Amino acid sequence: MDNxxxxxxxxxxxxxxxxxxxxAVVDAEGGTVLTLGDVERRVFPRSAVKAFQALPLVESGxxxxxxxxxxxxxxxxxxxxxxxxxxxxxxxxxxxAGQDAGCLECGTHWPLGEAASRALAARGEQPSQLxxxxxxxxxxxxxxSCGMGDDPKGYVTAQHHVQxxxxxxxxxxxGASHTEDVSGIDGxxxxxxxxxxxxxxxxxxxxxxxxxxxxxxxxxxxxxxxxVAQNPFMVAGTGRFDTKIMEVxxxxxxxxxxxxxxxxxxxxxxxxxxxxxxxDGTGRASEIIMANLIMRLLKLSxxxxxxxxxxxxxxxxxxxxxxxxxLRAAPDLLP
Amino acid sequence: MDNxxxxxxxxxxxxxxxxxxxxAVVDAEGGTVLTLGDVERRVFPRSAVKAFQALPLVESGxxxxxxxxxxxxxxxxxxxxxxxxxxxxxxxxxxxAGQDAGCLECGTHWPLGEAASRALAARGEQPSQLxxxxxxxxxxxxxxSCGMGDDPKGYVTAQHHVQxxxxxxxxxxxGASHTEDVSGIDGxxxxxxxxxxxxxxxxxxxxxxxxxxxxxxxxxxxxxxxxVAQNPFMVAGTGRFDTKIMEVxxxxxxxxxxxxxxxxxxxxxxxxxxxxxxxDGTGRASEIIMANLIMRLLKLSxxxxxxxxxxxxxxxxxxxxxxxxxLRAAPDLLP
Numbered sequence: 001m002d003n004x005x006x007x008x009x010x011x012x013x014x015x016x017x018x019x020x021x022x023x024a025v026v027d028a029e030g031g032t033v034l035t036l037g038d039v040e041r042r043v044f045p046r047s048a049v050k051a052f053q054a055l056p057l058v059e060s061g062x063x064x065x066x067x068x069x070x071x072x073x074x075x076x077x078x079x080x081x082x083x084x085x086x087x088x089x090x091x092x093x094x095x096x097a098g099q100d101a102g103c104l105e106c107g108t109h110w111p112l113g114e115a116a117s118r119a120l121a122a123r124g125e126q127p128s129q130l131x132x133x134x135x136x137x138x139x140x141x142x143x144x145s146c147g148m149g150d151d152p153k154g155y156v157t158a159q160h161h162v163q164x165x166x167x168x169x170x171x172x173x174x175g176a177s178h179t180e181d182v183s184g185i186d187g188x189x190x191x192x193x194x195x196x197x198x199x200x201x202x203x204x205x206x207x208x209x210x211x212x213x214x215x216x217x218x219x220x221x222x223x224x225x226x227x228v229a230q231n232p233f234m235v236a237g238t239g240r241f242d243t244k245i246m247e248v249x250x251x252x253x254x255x256x257x258x259x260x261x262x263x264x265x266x267x268x269x270x271x272x273x274x275x276x277x278x279x280d281g282t283g284r285a286s287e288i289i290m291a292n293l294i295m296r297l298l299k300l301s302x303x304x305x306x307x308x309x310x311x312x313x314x315x316x317x318x319x320x321x322x323x324x325x326x327l328r329a330a331p332d333l334l335p
Numbered sequence: 336m337d338n339x340x341x342x343x344x345x346x347x348x349x350x351x352x353x354x355x356x357x358x359a360v361v362d363a364e365g366g367t368v369l370t371l372g373d374v375e376r377r378v379f380p381r382s383a384v385k386a387f388q389a390l391p392l393v394e395s396g397x398x399x400x401x402x403x404x405x406x407x408x409x410x411x412x413x414x415x416x417x418x419x420x421x422x423x424x425x426x427x428x429x430x431x432a433g434q435d436a437g438c439l440e441c442g443t444h445w446p447l448g449e450a451a452s453r454a455l456a457a458r459g460e461q462p463s464q465l466x467x468x469x470x471x472x473x474x475x476x477x478x479x480s481c482g483m484g485d486d487p488k489g490y491v492t493a494q495h496h497v498q499x500x501x502x503x504x505x506x507x508x509x510g511a512s513h514t515e516d517v518s519g520i521d522g523x524x525x526x527x528x529x530x531x532x533x534x535x536x537x538x539x540x541x542x543x544x545x546x547x548x549x550x551x552x553x554x555x556x557x558x559x560x561x562x563v564a565q566n567p568f569m570v571a572g573t574g575r576f577d578t579k580i581m582e583v584x585x586x587x588x589x590x591x592x593x594x595x596x597x598x599x600x601x602x603x604x605x606x607x608x609x610x611x612x613x614x615d616g617t618g619r620a621s622e623i624i625m626a627n628l629i630m631r632l633l634k635l636s637x638x639x640x641x642x643x644x645x646x647x648x649x650x651x652x653x654x655x656x657x658x659x660x661x662l663r664a665a666p667d668l669l670p
Contacts, residue, residue: 002337009595009616012519014529016379017595017616020355044351107654110449118445121453132654184347185659194349260344260352280615281344281352319442319467324520 003037004332007278007285009316011325018330019285021261021278023293024197028211028271030175032198036332042182042194043277048258050137051077051224052203055169057140059220062147066096070227074234075136077224079257081237082111082120082131089234090130093139097146104129105156106138106188113237134188136234141166141190156189163191173213174203187259197275200264204273208254208266225254225268241287241311245294248307253294257283263290267297284327288312292329338372339667341613342620344651346660353665354620356596356613358628359532363546363606365510367533371667377517377529378612383593385472386412386559387508387538391500392475394555397482401431405562409569410471412559414592416572417446417455417466424569425465428474432481439464440491441473441523448572469523471569476501476525491524498526508548509538522594532610535599539608543589543601560589560603576622576646580629583642588629592618598625602632619662623647627664 007019022037054076057063063073072093080086094100111117112133120127129135138155145152145162155162158180167178176195186192205211208225210218228235232246235256245255254266261278263286274293278285291312294300300308316325342354357372389411392398398408407428415421429435446452447468455462464470473490480487480497490497493515502513511530521527540546543560545553563570567581570591580590589601596613598621609628613620626647629635635643651660 011379011527012529013516014377014379014519016519016529017614019615042349044346044349105655107656109654110453114445114452117449118453118456122456122459124457181348184349184351185653185657187653187659189653189655189657192346194347194351278615279352280354280613280617280620282615282617285615318520318522318524319444320440320524321442322520322524324522 001038003279005330006036006333007288008328008330009325010328011316016325019278019280019282021276021285021289022197023289024201024275025293025297026198026201026205026273028205028209028273030202033272035198039197042196043200043262043275044184044192044194044258044260045200045264046186046192046258046260046262047079047134048200048256048262048264048275049170049203050079051228051254051256052170052173052207053137053166054140054224055173055217055220056165057144058223059216060144060147062144065147066143068093068096068143071231071234072096072136073224073227074231076140077228077256078136078235079112079133080136080234081113081116081240082127082133083113083116083237086136086234086237087130090135090139093136093143097143099142099146099152101128101130103142103152104132104135104138105154106132106134108132115238132188138188158183158191167191167193170203172217173206174199197277200275201273204254204264204266204275205271206273208268208273209271211271225251225266228254244307244311245291248304249294249298252298255290257286261286263287265290265294267294270297272297288314288327288329289333292333296334336373338614340665341371341668342623342662343665344660344662346651351660354613354615354617356611356620356624357532358624359536359610360628360632361533361536361540361608363540363544363608365537368607370533374532377531378535378597378610379519379527379529379593379595380535380599381521381527381593381595381597382414382469383535383591383597383599383610384505384538385414386563386589386591387505387542388472388501389475389559390504390508390552390555392479392482393558394551395479395482397479400482401478403428403431403478406566406569407431408559408562409566411475412563412591413471413570414447414468415471415569416448416451416575417462417468418448418451418572421471421569421572422465425470425474428471428478432478434477434481434487436463436465438477438487439467439470439473440489441467441469443467450573467523473523493518493526502526502528505538507552508541509534532612535610536608539589539599539601539610540606541608543603543608544606546606560586560601563589579642579646580626583639584629584633587633590625592621596621598622600625600629602629605632607632623649623662623664624668627668631669
């Protein structure tokens with residue numbers, strides 16, 4: 001089936017570009033609240049499930065054993081911008097496990113945050129693996145490995161105890177099989193498993209509502225949601241969508257982007273989970289979709305509305321600051 | 336009508352993301368060679384028509400009057416990466432018209448080229464309007480204005496003599512009306528006019544073949560194509576698609592990207608013009624489409640094939656250099 005247009009990009013009086021996508025909103029019993037487009041097709045969740053991947057670290061008691069702070073737990077769920085606070089926190093997680101950046105297997109890239117990237121260059125420095133947007137998650141994996149008494153070396157491979165443990169947590173939460181035939185290698189070299197959007201949304205519903213999961217998993221999910229709500233800067237960074245949303249909504253929403261146009265959320269007060277995929281893999285589309293869904297599903301205060309409405313329909317400004325168009329929900333997203 | 340899938344992005348054994356788009360290939364008499372998708376819909380050509388916008392500068396004799404070099408003429412057609420050679424050449428164009436960067440009205444942004452951007456930051460510098468990817472085109476506009484005896488101030492507005500002259504050249508070449516109701520403001524503040532893809536492709540066919548245009552326009556088009564073929568670095572920059580294509584194809588293809596997933600080309604030996612629009616506005620999609628069309632339409636030497644084939648089906652590598660997937664033509668693009 002053809003996925004519907006969900007986002008329009010305008011210029012002048014015309015629509016210049018359009019994004020199609022699919023959406024699943026599911027409650028914590030697995031009931032369908034809303035679907036748009038083809039939700040059978042398997043989607044790689046990519047970084048959207050980092051919080052699920054951090055569950056074993058917390059549920060096992062290893063995060064507490066190493067004395068991880070809320071900032072550090074939040075960073076373990078992050079696709080961060082590589083700002084100095086992110087880098088220092090990743091190093092701190094590793095140090096608590098008696099390790100250092102040399103153990104990371106995520107690869108090196110310049111900070112996602114352009115200003116952070118230029119600032120690093122201005123200091124005459126080069127990026128390390130700590131600047132990789134996934135370094136917090138990887139530091140968490142290394143903690144988990146050390147805490148389980150394993151050698152972390154090779155922790156990114158599907159056969160390693162860490163990835164087997166994480167995969168099991170993902171299967172428990174989503175109810176979807178995570179098998180080799182639907183796997184791919186993620187940007188940071190760990191396995192990623194494609195699952196249907198309703199399964200992904202179901203996982204987020206359970207993660208947010210604490211329903212349908214073990215008491216230990218529920219407690220770990222609560223710790224992670226609280227840690228992120230208190231440190232929304234840690235999961236993304238300056239000016240980033242997820243940070244802005246959670247700075248204002250706090251525990252009302254847990255929101256996480258993934259590469260290639262994936263965006264997920266838990267809305268605990270409703271017991272809903274949301275999973276979004278922009279067909280074309282663009283983050284600008286999945287952000288607009290997510291912001292519009294949040295506005296449609298949650299009753300927002302004036303303060304919350306003032307932050308989220310501009311994210312749902314941002315103005316496009318050119319290099320002289322002139323408003324030349326906008327990004328907005330297409331009719332099929334807001335019927 | 337629904338535009339077809341033209342590009343697939345794979346990960347592991349699955350298609351992770353997909354891009355739809357439309358294509359028109361037209362000959363210099365306006366005959367249809369190939370169309371894919373909805374080609375009636377008007378598309379903003381954006382920077383894809385910079386070479387057309389430079390025609391009045393050359394055809395009027397003003398480029399020669401000011402002694403513009405081939406490098407400078409090429410930069411007037413550029414969406415450059417803001418590398419030092421681009422910046423110096425933009426300044427040189429302005430100096431030949433007795434002007435300086437203070438006359439530019441394109442706005443300031445950090446260099447498009449990430450390495451150039453970090454290098455600028457590492458030198459402790461801030462970008463100026465000369466770093467704007469359109470600074471060469473704007474410097475050309477200022478030359479044109481000065482050469483016509485006008486005050487260049489306000490040269491970005493639709494009413495200014497420069498933009499009226501440029502609009503007339505665009506209408507002559509494409510045969511499409513450029514009216515206010517289909518206009519928008521471009522990233523660099525000049526007007527951009529949405530036209531159907533076949534009209535855009537027709538313009539490129541005439542520009543490449545020198546057919547259906549005045550002798551003066553033909554001569555100016557030849558000068559511009561030669562200048563760009565000899566200086567493909569000037570129209571884009573290090574590692575960029577258009578630069579790579581023209582470094583190997585030289586005058587066999589004139590290729591130019593525009594923002595929001597537009598890509599155009601002239602193939603003079605065939606008399607063809609090509610216009611591509613990725614629905615979602617992503618350059619990664621329009622580049623794959625263009626590279627595949629060039630491979631399909633031109634008979635390539637081994638050397639040319641070696642450069643262009645990897646652009647038509649690039650490997651996706653992760654931060655550890657592991658090949659995790661690829662970008663490739665979808666079946667509808669290569670039936």
